[in-house]
Amino acid sequence: MAEDVVQYPLEWEADVVLRDGGVAHLRPIQPEDAEAIVRFHERQSDESIYLRFFAPIRQLSERDLRRFTNVDHDDRVALVATHRGEIIGVGRYDKITPTDAEVAFNVSDRHQGKGIGSVLLEHLAAIGREEGLTSFSAEVLPQNGKMLKVFADAGYSVSRRIEDGVVQVHFDIEPTEKSEEVRLAREHRAESLSIARLLAPRTIALVGASREEGRVGHVLLRHLRDGGFTGDLYAVNPHADDILGVPTVDRLGAIEGPVDLVVIAVPAEKVLDVVDECAAADVHALVIVSAGFAESREKAGLKLERQVLRRARDSGMRIVGPTSFGLVNTSPEVSMNASFAPSMPGRGHFGLFSQSGPLGIAVLESAHRRGLGLSSFASVGNRLDVSGNDLMQFWMDDPATHAVGLYLESMGNPRKFSRIARRLALAKPVVVIKPGISRYGAPPGHRVRDTEVAPEAFAAMLGQAGAIHVENIHQMFDVAQVLIHQPESSGSRVAIVANSAQLAQLAAETSVSWGLDIVGNPTSVPPDSELDAFLRAVGEATHRPDVDAVFLCFAPPVEPVTEETLDALRSAVAGSDKTCVATVIGSYGVSGGLAHRAPTGGGAGETVDPARELPFYTTPEDAARALAAATRYAAWRRRDKGTLLPRQGVDRAAADALIEPILAQCPEGRDLTEDEVWRLLAAYGIDLWSRLPALTEDEAVDAARTLGYPVVLKSTSPLVRAQSVLTGVRIDLQDDAAVRAAFRSLSQALAPFDADHFVVQRMALQGVSTVVACSEDRLFGPVVRFSLAGISTDVLGDIGYRIPPLTDVDVTDLIGSIKGARLLDGYRGAPAVNRRALADIIGRVSMLGDDFSEIASIELNPVVVHPGGVQVLGATATIAKRAKRKDAGRRTLT
Template sequence: MYPVNLKAATIAGLTAFSSVTAIPNAVDLAVIVVPRDAVLPVLNDCASKGIRSVIVISSGFAETGLEGKQAQDRLLEAVRQQGMRMIGPNCFGLLNTDPAIHLNATFTSAFPPSGRMAMATQSGALGIAILAAAHRLQLGVSSFVSVGNKADISTNDLLQYWEDDPSTDIILLYLESFGNPRRFARIARRVARRKPIVAIKSGRGLAGRRAASSHTAALASSEVAVDTLFQQSGVIRADTLHELFALARGLSDQPLPKGKRVGIITNAGGPAILCTDACETGGLSVPELSKATTTALSSFLPPAASVKNPVDLIASASPDHYTHAITTLLASKEIDALIVLYISVTFGDAAGIANGILRGISTARQAGGTNIPIYICWMAEGDLERTFQTAGETIPTFPFPEHPAVVLSKAFRYEAWRAQPLGMIPDFDDIDFGTARAICAQALSREGPGWLTVEDTRALLASTKLPLAQGGVARTEDQVAALACDLGFPVAVKLASHQILHKTEMGGVHLNLADEQTVRNAFAAIRARLAQENKLDAMEGVLVQPMLSGGVEVMIGVTHDPLFGPLIAFGLGGIHVEILGDVRFRITPLTDRDASEMVREIKGSRLLQGYRGHPAADVEAIEEVLLRLSRLVEEIPEISELDLNPIFALPPGQGCRIVDARIRVEKSSPAV
């Protein structure tokens, strides 16, 4: 280690040098902590010395405004010209617990124990708190990096490093922003197949809902995009720092659950109810136990005990009761995970209970119950900091009954994600991208950013081979009547206007018109209402369509997030979509697995499967629409918003029909 300082002869007992170039030996890493304007000259000295790795802790760069951003740009340019790599600026530093390295290039004294968790944070101040918590909780860390402004090395780079790091089994992230979220998704999806990634993303309340005129954009927000990105990439999202560490303990110390059946052992009813509620809220089940298992439990428990699940040993539970209950449940093959609760309800022997729990776990593990995760909720007055270890195994311990259930539910969802195939991105070679691109380009050239006309919208969707309902645009009363007769009654007549989006509010929708005269009357009524509102110039004509019967109304939409790229939405359709909010999102490109999950995740999915005598819907046809739209908006980023609502999903084998559609185009660059 070589301290560099203009004035000091020694620092902390080490010989100091007046400049980097004065150091006589080779240097692997430079940690720069000088005023902002001195950073670039020091970095150039490092380059002259042959140092290729630097950590810039100094602040005053992009986080301070335009002048700082310009200084950071100059710094990054020098880094790249010299073939260097840089962490920072405005960071807290780097820490590596490998005994062969034992590097603490931070200014924390809370050096955590060596372990197999890697951590990265964008907040330097929070980094101090994270390391202090890891030290206090004795969470083993392999390496820690504060990325600061991420001018050069980013979280994406660290994920790729930790992916192959033999010292790292789990990755923890504190994120405030994404530089390139689509690249993050690609990397995280690959890494999470091998190692759990747990992330906490701050700023949930800052995004809000942006002003938007389409249903999809009104439902989407940057926070929705973050949740969607994590879900698709297999990243486990923690809601709080406490949960981040709880997940770290659970994932690093126990196997992942192979199913969602949870057994609960308790000595009090209240905590067990809270734990059960949290399990079911998180998508887990607390199943009934078999007759054989309840009989086995009854053989050693007092008559007042409950041998149902949760198994309530009652307040007088002894260490042996816990031991035998644990071994019985773990041997039953009826659960995929076990949560053991203990609360001080009497002046009993907490230490004895702890030993009884450990005996049960040890015995069950020796008998072959090695693949079932076990969590403990320990609420023993005066003994809250107890740790549970047996035969080299650490059992995660939590202070409240909901905590292990939350950790277990997220661990289960992660394992379920990891067990699923990655999915395929279909390549539809029948999509006419040339025509679709030309329609968008001509509209932008003709009118600039805005909504496409009804005719352009239908032509663009037809080029994508999407299932449009029959129909056409008519501009005169006679054309409307002729088109209706050709299509066959009953028909719908709807205002065609790219300026008036919500047609119902303007009296622009007339349904179930049974003859020519009612069609003519509808056309006249629409013109009269628009004239009354001084909006007749916005009328392009009317769209005439045959009435559809049967099927389930659904909606599919797209909104283009400036950072995340296109988000596709799916939900039940009609006018209630924004009120109900029963919508699922995915970031493009969609795989066949994404499309299938979207359709099945909404609360109203039972309507698509057939409900109370109503026929099921053609789910495969819906999924194909999702996948074709994904290809379309990936290929043509000028599509900034799109709504297909409603789509009539007909019975299986009959496909679906897009009844209403609107598309907005803007000049755009594709997300990378």
């Protein structure tokens, strides 16, 4: 039978975080689930059974059991949610028509209230859209308030009517602005809670605790103890009665009550057994500091890592690591130093994330040296599970965190990163260090896909999200000092006050190079003036209404800078609402940072960064760069973020009807024909101009008469594209004679290069030729490109990038991001073009690429934009088998 040979859709499997912060596994149902379904059904209450089946069916028949567990994953789709190997929820749909399906859910009584029904609905809707469905229907008893609430709260426009005592529910499953808000809000709450439990555990157990000094298990236990952890701490070691005064048990099961966090410091080959023991003890999260996994480049290490992840996820546990440097929470209510940091970092408002252990050390040392306090810190090593995305979700809600720093050695899910960072950056600044984005930039052990995107695309993604991109740790803390300790910049107008003309000039030139505007002339008091004269000049600058920021530059005339001098500089700006930075040079006493405020010891109870502090820098270049970054971020926060692009004139079903048969015939995909490209673009409201092939003069003339004069004759060979020497086009041909002459001329010139393949097209209005394109990247998903046609793209690389989904502001920014954008506004007397029409084309291409991962690439070239609108004169597209995106419109841990 056909149902016995259906292909299991592995891509539908997903791990999801539930409302309580735990983890469940979603997967398609299988015939082998029959016994598990029987157990699930037997555990359900009479009420739950009646609400699901409208009858008191205590025992499932063999016929029903077979029907439930044997589906074709097409007309009939069913997903199960599992926890610790047991089914805790079932969701299914059965097609009623080619575009509508009846949907139903059943959630375990013991696991209700965790959002399982909402997750199942979300995943079924995403699958349904991929399979061509546009709506769901359901029959619900009026007393089943929980299920009615699942539909009502999903964000769709739900219609209801009562028929024969049953509520008939119907709604479209195309995402709406509200449904997307609901989905992202639920994802945020769940993942934030999951990390909150990780960073604020009530009970910690260290497996691998050692009595021997210098051993990893001894060092970590000492740091946890000395850090003053406020919860219950246990050392797990079957061969010791006492270690460092910490209560010792021989196994996790001997600990009374729940264990929130287990730190694992045993050899890699023993980790799997510890994970199983943690699962049996219902542990919430693990920190694995052990090495010897995928980073070893050995197949055995990679296999072991995958086994650890699967067993942990199946048991609902989160993982930090392997090869983690550890976790820190400086809150006095927690005071957790579960890391290799020898002392607890000072308490402050900067949340830090690092993937690398060694770089984690460098990050913490740099923060300590500058006196910059931390709220929390996480090092995730191989990033097997918990990632920077998870931490950002937590920091979004954490009142102790005012700014976030991320050192990213690799990126597993850029699309999810982009949308989370964007939401976070609206409230708190996000500073990102990312050395490289190619496969060469990912360290061993990091699960990351190869990418073909240019570095500029990654930078554009950060810009879209409002993140501040810096090059190194030094720059990250330079910027953080301004963001955390100074008022948000209200503009780019800067007043410079210096006690050296040369220093003032250097500060001004550097500031201008970073896009800041100098107000008037830099104020320079004589180097031998009293400090009071300098401070008076600073005070005057802070009170100027035409100034947004004040840049202090101080060089001690003779003696080294004293703490009294620094305090005087702080006091001079303390009451100002301006953003202030200072450069103090020529002194051994100031090494940058918050100057002399770094603590000499540790202690979570010691706050080292007061709410207002003047950041000091050793060079004007560092100060100007940091101030400029903070200014740009403030400007991004103030500006309109736009709205998602409207979908008027978009027929997704028509595009799907074109793509699916092609992939059915050619599973690996192929280039589309001109007619197919025309139909694909037409489905998204893009009018591609017709062009007719011409192999002979007579065919060229016939084509011209069909299209109507004037026409263009051009070669289709890529050899002549953007050539300044070898010309492949003749324009403004007004009659038959002109077409014949052009054909003979081009044939003679191009035949030696096998480039004499021609098409005839109507003559476009004079304008600016541009290129609009979108390609599917294995890591980033769809990437939209915009550029001018010709040399500026092919040779100079003047290309703008954005990652969908785009807002109207994103499209406007993309157009203005290229250096050649000046040509669009009128250049040397030419009229300005219609940017709105160009933006509409870009938006439609972005929606097409975002909707279909099967579109490997699509390029509109040229798109001629003129004062009256746009004309799409050429286009190519390639279809490939559907790519499994990391962020596919449904909640999942990746």
